[in-house]
Amino acid sequence: MTVTELFTPPAAAEQPVEKLVIRRPDDMHVHLRDGAMLKAVLPATAGQFARGIIMPNLTPPVTTSDMAADYRTRVLKAMPEGAEFTPLMTCYLTDRTDPDDLIRGFEEKIWYAAKLYPAGATTNSAHGVTDIDALSPILETMERLGMPVLIHGEATDPAVDIFDREAYFLENTMVKILERHQGLKVVVEHCTTEQGVALVRSYAPRVAGTITPHHLYLNRTSLFQGGLRPHFYCLPVAKREHHRLALRKAATSGETCFFIGTDTAPHLRTAKESACGSAGVFCALTALQSYVQVFDEENALPRFEAFASENAARFYGLPLNDGTIELIRKPSRPLVSLPVADVDVAVFRGGEEFGWSIGETRV
Numbered sequence: 001m002t003v004t005e006l007f008t009p010p011a012a013a014e015q016p017v018e019k020l021v022i023r024r025p026d027d028m029h030v031h032l033r034d035g036a037m038l039k040a041v042l043p044a045t046a047g048q049f050a051r052g053i054i055m056p057n058l059t060p061p062v063t064t065s066d067m068a069a070d071y072r073t074r075v076l077k078a079m080p081e082g083a084e085f086t087p088l089m090t091c092y093l094t095d096r097t098d099p100d101d102l103i104r105g106f107e108e109k110i111w112y113a114a115k116l117y118p119a120g121a122t123t124n125s126a127h128g129v130t131d132i133d134a135l136s137p138i139l140e141t142m143e144r145l146g147m148p149v150l151i152h153g154e155a156t157d158p159a160v161d162i163f164d165r166e167a168y169f170l171e172n173t174m175v176k177i178l179e180r181h182q183g184l185k186v187v188v189e190h191c192t193t194e195q196g197v198a199l200v201r202s203y204a205p206r207v208a209g210t211i212t213p214h215h216l217y218l219n220r221t222s223l224f225q226g227g228l229r230p231h232f233y234c235l236p237v238a239k240r241e242h243h244r245l246a247l248r249k250a251a252t253s254g255e256t257c258f259f260i261g262t263d264t265a266p267h268l269r270t271a272k273e274s275a276c277g278s279a280g281v282f283c284a285l286t287a288l289q290s291y292v293q294v295f296d297e298e299n300a301l302p303r304f305e306a307f308a309s310e311n312a313a314r315f316y317g318l319p320l321n322d323g324t325i326e327l328i329r330k331p332s333r334p335l336v337s338l339p340v341a342d343v344d345v346a347v348f349r350g351g352e353e354f355g356w357s358i359g360e361t362r363v
């Protein structure tokens with residue numbers, strides 16, 4: 001199923017059509033999962049993006065280059081007919097990451113970056129790094145290779161308030177990493193705070209930040225609007241309104257240190273609508289429509305292509321994509337949810353009327 005097929009335009013009155021044709025974009029932060037979930041969600045990402053940085057937090061996590069190569073094979077096998085999508089794999093860093101394997105995987109282009117989860121910070125991070133100081137030799141190796149480290153920047157100390165965990169981590173750990181490794185390329189993943197975007201700016205261009213569609217829409221009050229909203233719960237959790245506004249400003253500013261990383265993170269409805277619901281928002285199906293709406297609202301449409309399709313490629317040292325995708329100012333109504341294994345996955349803003357639709361992709 002293509003994304004175009006997944007959208008049914010409402011029978012609304014005709015509106016003037018305005019079209020934005022941009023170079024095909026990349027999603028630099030994607031959770032594709034495995035098995036039936038992979039098969040179900042991959043068309044949504046492949047329908048919008050040319051390449052994706054694929055997160056390694058499977059069970060068990062993707063910690064070796066052999067595991068990454070196998071995972072890439074499974075992703076390619078699950079690809080829908082006719083899709084043109086390149087998965088770029090990542091290494092899950094642990095306390096026991098083998099530097100030789102890290103180097104081999106990077107040099108053989110099996111993986112393009114490594115993900116640093118502080119142990120216990122989020123979904124499937126139990127095998128993450130417990131002692132960031134002890135990771136120094138690995139980070140030195142990455143610095144030498146020019147291999148980016150993608151950091152889930154949240155403190156794991158349960159005594160730190162959940163809404164302060166990003167700012168706390170940045171101040172107490174991230175700055176230490178950046179000062180110690182002055183040539184290391186770092187992505188501050190899913191920025192959710194003013195402090196996050198300020199830190200990215202002050203260390204750019206060797207530091208960049210990804211921004212998700214949902215953090216541009218949600219603040220922490222949204223989590224409780226009319227009742228508990230499990231489908232808006234993700235990590236890092238949405239913050240106060242002034243943080244959301246800072247993210248919108250950063251994304252639409254034209255600064256090259258910010259780019260797309262949707263953090264699309266599907267969980268079955270049963271896992272989300274639970275007494276202890278999983279963190280993650282499945283936004284792959286509505287990502288570009290959501291981002292472009294923000295750029296439209298902020299009068300920044302001419303800057304959308306750089307944020308979506310250029311800044312990340314330049315940061316990662318990848319060639320720009322050749323093809324194009326159309327975004328059309330025309331109402332569309334995405335599916336409420338995607339069926340997976342007798343259950344379903346709720347789509348971020350699914351069922352809402354969008355002002356923008358996805359048009360033709362040319363590869």
Ligand code: DOR
Pocket residue numbers: 031057122123152233234235236265266279280281
């Ligand atoms: O909300 C999240 N979900 N944040 C993460 O860091 C992980 C992700 C997941 O894998 O579900």
Ligand code: ZN
Pocket residue numbers: 029031055263265
């Ligand atoms: Zn993620």
